[in-house]
Amino acid sequence: MRVAVITRYFPTSHEPWAGHSAYQTLRILAKECELKVFYPESRYPPLLTPASRAGRSIDFNHRVEGVDVEYLPYPALPAISRSLNGFSASRSILPSVRAWRPDIILNYIVYPDGDAALRVARALRIPFVVTAIGSDLNVIPDPVCGWLTRRVLRTADHTITVSGDLLKTARRLEAPLERSSAILNGCDTSIFHPDDRSAARSFLGLPPDAEAVVYVGRLDMAKGLGELIAAVAQLRERRPRLHAWIVGDGPARQQLAQAVVEHRVEDRISFVPSCSTDKVAAWMAASDLITLPSYREGCPNVVVEALASGRPVVATNVGGIPELMDDTSGRLIPARDAQALAGALDQVLSQSWQAEEIAGRHSRSWADVSRDVAEVLSRTFERSRSQK
Template sequence: MRVAVVTQYFPISFQPWAGHSAYQTLRHLAQQCDLKVFYPHAVDAAGIRPASRRQRLPVDRDYRPRGVDVEYVPYPVVPVLSRPFNGWMAAAKLLPHVMRYRPDVILNYVVYPDGLAATTIAQKLKVPVVLTAIGSDLNRMSDPICASLTRSTLRRADITITVSRDLLKTALRLGSAPERSHAILNGCDTAVFRVRDMADARNQIGMSHDVEAVVYVGRFDVRKGLIELLRAAADLRMRRPGLNLYLIGDGPDKPELLEEIQKYQASGWIHLIPPCTSALVALWMSAANLVTLPSYKEGCPNVVIEALAAGRPVVATEVGGIPELMNESCGRLVAPQNVQELELALDQTLSARWNPDEISRRHNRSWKAVASDVYDCLFQAIQTRAANKLRAP
């Protein structure tokens, strides 16, 4: 089987952590079939770059994440104005590259614009296409035109995969065919994210043994509930003076976080940690008393899966696929954008006694298992297309 993957949801040179779930799945899938990623890289059309927006960083086309072949293909965009056309513009540039690869099936991550490009190319090459919705592509559609294009793209898929059962309901509501839609939950690297001794983990990263450590891992984006988290932690620290908050990541709202930290004069106990490798993230989680993800919306967040595999309790919002991953046996679920409820859940979770081994047993699904499920969907798409051809008059 030859699989062409069309997606921007994939690591690049200046964002090696991007598209983590896609990369991990594809790395294992590439061991079962011939696979190549075609990355449609948006570049500003000649002479067009508004002063209000930062210049796009150039993509290193020689960058190769371990275990996956990738080709970066630039396509021109006009900021905001070309948004409804980006899928077709990407398809036009990608088509000759994918055609030379001669795939049996096309796999995609992110329904729009990448999925529209994937379905357009698949139609030209007369091969099946499998779309993968990751969450934000269906939950946060940017405008009515893009929403309409997302719905039409879903209807054109041979198979649609979602990363949670909750997201599957959204995909079905938007037009995915029920008989051709499947929820495949994310996994994690179970060799990296496993139960470790907390004291040993703290020694390795230089964390004090006296603090109560709350860890967040992810994008610095206010929609991840970070402002509410800072306020809840500041209120809670008045009763728990040993509380320390560690925010691991980067993102567009870092200046707003720094302002909030300064407002609470909290630089001594709220720590911003740069993005780091999975192995180091696993150590931070093992060093934590709890891991938190107070997002407004989510699909099937890797950070929750990884924290549970590491045996740490989680405080997260009851949104998206999170309730499919956890319950009160391994943490607390709270309403989004509710500072008081979040503070109470953090307090209760820090006060409770948890068994790391029992928590870890709740989630031990590997990326290899995820890749196997995706392989089955790809094979099904090929077989169904072939059977339909035989039945055609």
């Protein structure tokens, strides 16, 4: 079976850590079948390039280890072409996909990528599986995109979501019950597993006696990082050894730095740039707990990786997070509540946790995810072939 993957949820030269869950799944799937990723990249006229995209052009010759990928440009206009981006992308990538002669199309991100994938699948008369990752269903920018999103979900031969909670959302948006299922994310258990905390702290240069709270992810206010800073400030006197390390990059970096100054916790919070997977594993090992106080999530990799590393997690009770953990592996709290976050951090830091016990309950690998995706692709392909 030849699988064409149409998505922007994948590493690029500019963002090598993007689309982590898709890449890890496809890297393994590519060992079992012929697979190629087609990445549609919007290109704006020089004078109309959004400020957020300035200086962020990707290398169209970029290569990714273990997965064949082709980066393809398509024309777009800021905001104006939003509802047409799926159509425009499909027109640009169709010749390349057709020349590769796939048997089935797999997609990540429902709109506009899924709309483009649906149009290509129709043109080639082959089945199409769409994967919703979270924000593509939880944050729909306008009614037209909402209509197009529902059309993709309604028309796809199968819809995959990364959590049971997101599956409910997909079905509310017209994904048929009998053609939709949830496949939770995994992690690389050869990298994320219980490891020596002292050795990890020595490697990273962290104080051996710190109460280390670690956040790993995008620097975005919707990740609840403002609440994390406020929570650290609330615990300043009660827990004098507490220190939070915020690992990652993103648009809120300056806003967060200002919040640190305003809360007078410059000596309690450190920012660390995005880093390799191996180094993320070291941060997990070095931590006393991992936190994700996000406002919304699908199936966050960081929680899966933290639990596989045997570290307790303090996270918000949103999206698929409650499907991953409970009080035996940390604490769930309401979103946008700095006081609740401070209380949960205090509780978890006061409790003794057994890393092997936490990891033993949470060891889903990317091989497990890839197997589940392969089963959906195989069933969908066979069903489509039997109907011809």
